[in-house]
Amino acid sequence: MRLDWGNPDRPNSYIGRSVPRPNxxxxxxxxxRYVDDIVLPRMLHVAFVRSPHAHARILRIATDEAQSAKGVRRVFTGADLCDVCSPWVAVLAHLKGIKSAPQHPIAVERATWTGEPVAAVVAETRAAAEDGAALVDVDYEVLPAVVDMETALDPATPLIHPDLGDNLTFQRLHEKGDVDAIFSAASHVVEATFRTGRHTGVCLEPRSILAEWNPGERQLTVYHSTQAPHMMQSVLAKHLDLPESRVRVICGDVGGSYGIKVHVYPDEVATAAIARVMGRPIKFIADRTESFATDIHARDHRITGRIAVDENGKILAIDIDDLTGIGPYSVYPRTSAIEGNQVVNLCGGPYDFQTYRAQTTVVLQNKTPTCQYRAVGHPIACAVTEGLVDMAAEKVGLDPVEMRRRNLIADDAYPYTSAAGMKFEALSHHRSLEKLVALMDYKGLRAEQAQLRERGVYRGIGIASFIELTNPSPFMYGIGGARISAxxxxxxxxxxxxxxxxxxxxxxxxxxxxxxxxxxxxxxxxxxxxxxxxxxxxxxxxxxxxxxxxxxxxxxxxxxxxxxxxxxxxxxxxxxxxxxxxxxxxxxxxxxxxxxxxxxxxxxxxxxxxxxxxxxxxxxxxxxxxxxxxxxxxITSEYAFAFTNGVQASWLEVDVETGFVKLLKHWCVEDCGRIINPMLVDEQIRGGIVQGIGGALYEECLYDGDGQLLNANMADYLVPMAAEMPDMVVGHVETPTAESALGAKGAGEAGTAGAPGAVMNGINDALRPLGARLTEMPFTPERVLRALGKLTK
Amino acid sequence: MNAEGMFRRQVEVALTVNGEPVEARVDAGKHLVDFLRLDLGLTGSHAGCEHGVCGACTIRVNGEIVRGCLVLTAQLDGAEVWTVEGVSETGEMRALQDAFVQRNALQCGFCTPGMLFAAAELVERGGRPSREEIREHMSGNYCRCTGYEAIIDAIEQVTSDQEGAR
Incomplete structure (x- = not known):
């Protein structure tokens, strides 16, 4: 039977309506009912002793004092869990050459980042467990830490895992066409180096797990704040050596995840292993400091990019060199190479050109492991691409909107295969751009901008077109050998x-x-x-x-x-x-x-x-x-991924005296195919935009030269708050995918994909008359003032 | 070192929580949010940061909103405490709660009970605050899901309905 989508008066027409959420x-x-709200009979709590060093050999762990503390039931070291939990290595077969070291739930011989678990204390209450953890005495031999990703591969840099032979986890070079020939012959070439700040998801509900082993049923039941219950079932079964059928993962309410809660965390696996050993329910709720130090981080990239255009501004070629530091281990089971891989896959994505070179180099360092966080790689690829496109437009003397009109893939060009080899079924870049221009009254804003400039007010408009990868097939993880269902x-x-x-x-x-x-x-x-x-x-x-x-x-x-x-x-x-x-x-x-x-x-x-x-x-x-x-x-079968597209615009003002950026308004027009609930799609876009703005303006995990995380608390790590955020106008174009009857593509990451690029271009548009340009996120007042030459020390 | 004698490890308190009398002997260092969650089973208040920044544990004590993670239970002898469970029963935040649901001003819901208490304080002041004033007032509460706009919309709806009804 076919549903008559075009008729809003069709019977039972709930698809396409803004119905409030039943939950x-x-x-x-x-x-x-979040995990921490669940209390089970005889439940115990675990707290972890964590390495205070970025890299250290564990010489001796004295647990006696903790063991005899009030309320403490048992103390576990890494060695204690070796017999019940096997280590994991996060590699995928389709990421050629990727390597990582075996990782244990609790560090066994060496600690490799500040925050890595080195012992676990189980007690009657969380408070007693924490008090007990403070009594565990660990002797460390401090080892040199690899902190700077730029020098991670230098011969003089110590190796984090000597067995691997170097600090390189993964490298991929994609090349299409004669890139060097095009660049040397092009009318215009512009080049820039971009940095995206290492940041994290800051889920308001910290990572949470409650594991219970029932010896009578020989079943492990895990209440888990997760995005992927079946993946966790498979992982826990494998590493605790249980049949999958004897692991049950229950995921109730989750207090925010954004990709943070789709990974395997050592302390969570340790909690399940301890429950298996002790035969009692064990609860672990990360505290906020632990969250900052052990939730995955993301987006720690340095990207050098150049773009070649002809005299009319037509893009001829793009050349990208990406470097990213991922911490001491590739994160299980999705690996930490996907983000860099996505930068290669997605740079230049909205544009019609066929000569492209991109390389990503993924290196180890003694910092918190990084992995996939909302919009994986997209905000980086989008900001780099859109930054280069704006620079090229300026060089050619084109308005940014006109530059995009000349270069976006035509709406009737589909199916289309991008220079990176991505297959697009049907996108709507031009319709989306024209809708955006109308929604925001682009001409009116330009006029306002020009008037205000005469009065010394620096406002900017930033445009960012983007693509978003959704509806993944087994080509994302399954073909690499991961038991992650597509x-x-x-x-x-x-x-x-x-x-x-x-x-x-x-x-x-x-x-x-x-x-x-x-x-x-x-x-x-x-x-x-x-x-x-x-x-x-x-x-x-x-x-x-x-x-x-x-x-x-x-x-x-x-x-x-x-x-x-x-x-x-x-x-x-x-x-x-x-x-x-x-x-x-x-x-x-x-x-x-x-x-x-x-x-x-x-x-x-x-x-x-x-x-x-x-x-x-x-x-x-x-x-x-x-x-x-x-x-x-x-399951999708014709296309490896259903790509969506869209375009965002940021209208902002830069205070050139203080360096503060004030966001005035933000627009997004996106095309996620069939919209099931317009209100929910709009709210996904808005929430995503604000997370993207966080990375652009505020969020950064700051480390010192010894690999110490300096701002592991909510007071020092800034996230967007209500007072600083703009109102956001969201518009849609609907191009359903023909692969499914429903025709829906994803909408959860589009906002985050495009927002940082739009904000960056807006700031640079505002500062253009002053000759300043910023390409290093987050765009803090300090960096703005430095770009303006007002801070030189 | 044993601090016995210098101060008491445990303190007896008698207070009312959501209109019901509660007597308890609590550890001197126990925060109100832990007391509510662990001792009374009132899990609607959430611990997000435990240092007074995120606002997820915002509740009402003696008519004022406070951070449940910064208040010691031992200080609360004689106090009147209201949590989201209590105000849901009395219905005093019904308009805000309905507006939050209608406008989808929550996603994961973890920040929501705290958001509601912060918003209710503004609503009770009366008047028709501007969006900027609402944003300023709500800027002590983290939300990582919504991007805040829907929350501002919901509060604006309630303050404007309230003014319209006067």
Missing amino acids: AARLVEGRG QDGCTVRMDPDGSVVALSGVTEQGQGTEAILAQIVAEAVGVEVGEVRIITGDTQTTPYGGGTWASRGAGIGGEAALQAGLALRANILEVAGAMLQAKADTLDIRAGRIVDSNGGIERMDLAELGRIVYFRGDTLPRELSREMVATRHY
Whole structure:
């Protein structure tokens, strides 16, 4: 059956409407259930002793005093867990040459970053565990730390893992066309070096896990604040040497994740291992300092880029050299090479050119490990590309919007394969740009800008076009050997009262997954949205799936829900046809009632159908199938990824005396295909933009020369707050993917992908008359004043 | 060193929480948010940073909003404490809560109880604050999901409805 998308008055038309989220009502009453809210009988708490050194040999760990402290039940060192938990090595087969060292849940011989766990103290309360941890006495031999990624590969630099032979984790060079020839012949070449600051997600709910081993069932149950329950099930089973079927991961409410909670953390695995050893529930909740020092960091890149254009501003070639420092280990199981790899894949992404060279070099250092954080690599690639495009426009003498009109891939050029080899099914760069220009009154703002400049007020407009990778296929992780599902499933069933329950493998972290699944299922089956309950986040009950990452919830999980809902609808209509002695295809389900397709006359409601199926099955024909449940799975196959596109604009003012940047307004027009819930998409875009702004203006994990993290608290690590953020106007173009019936692509990362580039271009546009240019994020007042030459020391 | 005698490790307090009398013997160093969460099972207040910055533990004590992670329970003998669970029962924040749901002014919900207490303080002042004033007032509470705009919209809706009704 086909849904008549074009008709907003079609029956059960929940797809495309701004329905409030069903789980929001309990969250505003404080009735969420986050991991730390769960208390189990005989539960103990674990606190970790963490390395105060960036690199040190562990000589001796004295645990006696801690062991005998009040409330302490047991102390574990790395060696104590070696027999119950195997180490892991985070590599993927399709990332050629990637290497990393075995990583243990608790450091065994050496600590390799400040914050790495070196011992665990289990006690009756968290407070007692922390007091006990303070009594563990560790003798360290401090080793030289590798801090600067620029010198990580120098022969004189010590090796973090001597067995690896060097500090190089991964390197990839992509080359298409004769790059050097184009650059030497081009009318104009511009070049710049960009830096993106190492930052982190700062989930308001810290990482949290509660693990319980039941010896009677030989089952490990883990309550986990995670984005990928099935992946965690697989990882815990493998490294604790349990059958996957004997590990159950339950994920209730999650207090923010943004990619931070999709990785394997040593302290969390240690918690599960300790629960296995002690046979008692063990809870670990990271505190804020631990979060800063041990949540993955991201975006620590130095990128040198150049762009060649002809005399009309047409882009001829782009050349990128990316260097990133990822800490001492590639992070399991997704690896820490993906971000650099994405920089290679995505630079120049919106533009029509075919000569391209990009290299990423991924090196080890003694800092917190980095890995995939919201919009992985996109904000870097977008800022570098858009920075270069603006510089080229200036060189040629073109307005930034006109420069983009001349170079964005034409809307009728699809399918299109980019110079980086990315395949685009259908994008809408030009329609998006024109919509943005109209929304923001570009001409009006330019006029205002010119007037204000005469009065010494420096305002700027920054434009950033972007692409976003969503709906990943197994080409992202599966082909590399990781047990991370690109497929997702949904089971939809009708209960006797006519209500519908849907169980899905994608998860909810606040973005509204459960709301959009309810809308899709309601429309597919033909019931009111309030009659659909959604269950996610339990590996023992939901269909197998990947969870939520790479903006896959709506596009992958949504399609599975749509197909499962349609299958249930067909099953229901078959039964209804038998009951009403009508052909199934002359009947329909609307708002929970069986009706005649023509005319809509009500024949029976679903509760009556449910009563007969479940309690008076004897009255139905014996051969009639009466499956009031259907399961469907979905995986993308034609395209490795469903790319989305969009364009952002930032309108801001730079105070040239203080260096402060004031954001005045922000616009985003994006195309995520079929929109299921416009309000939720807009809020994903807005939240994403603000996280991107954080990286552009405020957020940076600062280290000293010894590898000490200097600002591991919320007072010193700045994030965007309400007073500094602008209002954001969000517009849409809808180009559904033809791969699925639903047509939805992802929307969770577009905001973050484009915002830093837009803000950077806005600042540089504001300062252009003063000859200043900034390319190092975050754009702090100090850096602005330095660029203006007002700070020279 | 044993500090016994210099100060008491445990302190007895009698207070009201959400209108109900509570008597307890608490560790002298126990913060209010831990007391509420661990001793009373009131898990609606969240500990986000434990040093008074993020605002997730914002609750009301004796009519004023405070950071639950900066207040010691031992200080609260005779105090009147309200948490999100209590004000949800009395219904006094219903308009704000409804506006937050309608406008999707929350995503993960972790900051929301604290946000509501901060917002309620502004709403109770009356008047029709500008968006800038609302943003300024809410700038002590972190939200990492929404980008704040929906929160500002929801509060603006409630303050303007309230003024309109006068």
